[in-house]
Amino acid sequence: xxxxxxxxxxxxxxxxxxxxxxxxxxxxxxxxxxxxxxxxxxxxxxxxxxxxxxxxxxxxxxxxxxxxxxxxxxxxxxxxxxxxxxxxxxxxxxxxxxxxxxxxxxxxxxxxxxxxxxxxxxxxxxxxxxxxxxxxxxxxxxxxxxxxxxxxxxxxxxxxxxxxxxxxxxxxxxxxxxxxxxxxxxxxxxxxxxxxxxxxxxxxxxxxxxxxxxxxxxxxxxxxxxxxxxxxxxx
Amino acid sequence: xxxxxxxxxxxxxxxxxxxxxxxxxxxxxxxxxxxxxxxxxxxxxxxxxxxxxxxxxxxxxxxxxxxxxxxxxxxxxxxxxxxxxxxxxxxxxxxxxxxxxxxxxxxxxxxxxxxxxxxxxxxxxxxxxxxxxxxxxxxxxxxxxxxxxxxxxxxxxxxxxxxxxxxxxxxxxxxxxxxxxxxxxxxxxxxxxxxxxxxxxxxxxxxxxxxxxxxxxxxxxxxxxxxxxxxxxxxxxxxxxxxxxxxxxxxxxx
Numbered sequence: 001x002x003x004x005x006x007x008x009x010x011x012x013x014x015x016x017x018x019x020x021x022x023x024x025x026x027x028x029x030x031x032x033x034x035x036x037x038x039x040x041x042x043x044x045x046x047x048x049x050x051x052x053x054x055x056x057x058x059x060x061x062x063x064x065x066x067x068x069x070x071x072x073x074x075x076x077x078x079x080x081x082x083x084x085x086x087x088x089x090x091x092x093x094x095x096x097x098x099x100x101x102x103x104x105x106x107x108x109x110x111x112x113x114x115x116x117x118x119x120x121x122x123x124x125x126x127x128x129x130x131x132x133x134x135x136x137x138x139x140x141x142x143x144x145x146x147x148x149x150x151x152x153x154x155x156x157x158x159x160x161x162x163x164x165x166x167x168x169x170x171x172x173x174x175x176x177x178x179x180x181x182x183x184x185x186x187x188x189x190x191x192x193x194x195x196x197x198x199x200x201x202x203x204x205x206x207x208x209x210x211x212x213x214x215x216x217x218x219x220x221x222x223x224x225x226x227x228x229x230x231x232x233x234x235x
Numbered sequence: 236x237x238x239x240x241x242x243x244x245x246x247x248x249x250x251x252x253x254x255x256x257x258x259x260x261x262x263x264x265x266x267x268x269x270x271x272x273x274x275x276x277x278x279x280x281x282x283x284x285x286x287x288x289x290x291x292x293x294x295x296x297x298x299x300x301x302x303x304x305x306x307x308x309x310x311x312x313x314x315x316x317x318x319x320x321x322x323x324x325x326x327x328x329x330x331x332x333x334x335x336x337x338x339x340x341x342x343x344x345x346x347x348x349x350x351x352x353x354x355x356x357x358x359x360x361x362x363x364x365x366x367x368x369x370x371x372x373x374x375x376x377x378x379x380x381x382x383x384x385x386x387x388x389x390x391x392x393x394x395x396x397x398x399x400x401x402x403x404x405x406x407x408x409x410x411x412x413x414x415x416x417x418x419x420x421x422x423x424x425x426x427x428x429x430x431x432x433x434x435x436x437x438x439x440x441x442x443x444x445x446x447x448x449x450x451x452x453x454x455x456x457x458x459x460x461x462x463x464x465x466x467x468x469x470x471x472x473x474x475x476x477x478x479x480x481x482x483x484x485x486x487x488x489x
């Protein structure tokens with residue numbers, strides 16, 4: 001009985017393979033291709049999203065094209081460079097996150113009028129910066145209070161805290177984009193009064209492709225692991 | 236016979252009406268209320284806004300995918316949706332037998348829900364807006380102290396598989412909004428502003444080392460168990476989670 005089933009499914013798959021030959025030829029012209037995630041049919045690819053004729057799983061779009069476009073560092077599915085939001089730096093320059101591709105990133109969310117935790121978070125960032133001691137790492141501070149933290153204000157803050165060289169990037173975004181970004185970092189925050197926010201104290205490390213690699217939670221915690229992780233990535 | 240035909244036609248029409256096009260909205264008149272979390276006792280002001288009368292349905296989400304293929308299950312980026320995204324759907328373009336087109340669309344991540352609403356010229360409701368609309372019973376705009384209404388909510392949380400029910404199958408509240416309780420949990424735009432850790436055994440205290448200013452945020456009404464459940468659930472979410480009991484509806488500023 002099992003045997004018959006096997007033969008049938010074998011015949012069936014051969015039929016399907018024969019049938020779909022024409023679409024396979026087309027795929028060379030098309031820029032997108034789809035493949036079964038289980039590789040039931042080996043390297044076979046399709047031009048249209050559908051399900052795999054053998055295991056019935058949805059075909060997955062292949063990343064081939066984005067690899068070519070993005071050069072050395074492919075933007076993977078988990079990368080923060082998939083975000084399309086535009087930000088302003090402390091130098092009033094518009095950037096998208098993907099322009100930071102190729103550098104190891106250490107990120108934190110702060111607001112400049114914060115008197116309680118943020119100074120300590122910033123001290124934590126500075127300690128990591130000092131211990132890592134590598135010019136190729138970028139330290140990104142995203143404001144959760146974009147209405148108060150204008151590029152000018154961020155610039156002042158950067159100068160006050162001696163964080164005003166190319167390694168330090170302060171970002172202002174729209175309220176919506178900041179909320180989205182906080183979700184990417186799994187940072188929680190809430191405005192509790194016009195000038196005060198309650199927020200999670202999390203420092204996140206991203207690899208050169210923008211994929212989250214490590215998170216340090218808490219204030220003034222031992223940063224040995226975080227420093228080691230950053231060093232690992234810069235090798 | 237004629238009556239039967241009219242009946243059939245109206246049933247068909249109502250089905251078609253629900254499954255296509257944007258959902259009708261109703262206005263919520265703003266006001267001040269005291270949510271469980273997030274304010275001192277003075278309360279929070281919610282402005283007038285419009286809210287979808289039903290949660291977004293599977294059929295509506297399927298229609299959306301036709302014009303926005305980046306949210307199809309096979310194409311969505313892992314950053315924006317985890318592996319449970321639309322998991323019960325037969326494939327990208329078919330709901331299949333397990334998914335009722337007129338049930339609330341669930342197993343959808345926050346990013347996808349947000350984009351769906353944005354593409355309709357709408358947005359997700361904020362948590363305060365949602366809670367404000369949801370405290371209305373069938374007859375009162377504010378039923379926070381109505382013990383029967385609260386009991387009804389708690390009891391609805393105990394029912395299994397309510398996400399399988401069709402939209403409009405629970406009660407219609409004071410504002411003319413259906414299904415705020417009793418069908419599915421719903422995404423809100425700022426769900427991640429709940430500063431309690433998701434792990435229930437730790438929820439007795441906010442984690443002071445993790446959150447700055449956490450002491451400022453305390454629960455206002457310790458008796459509102461249903462609200463505790465909602466906030467704790469929100470506190471446990473991440474934006475790329477796709478959960479079978481979690482759907483959404485859209486709102487709009489007035």
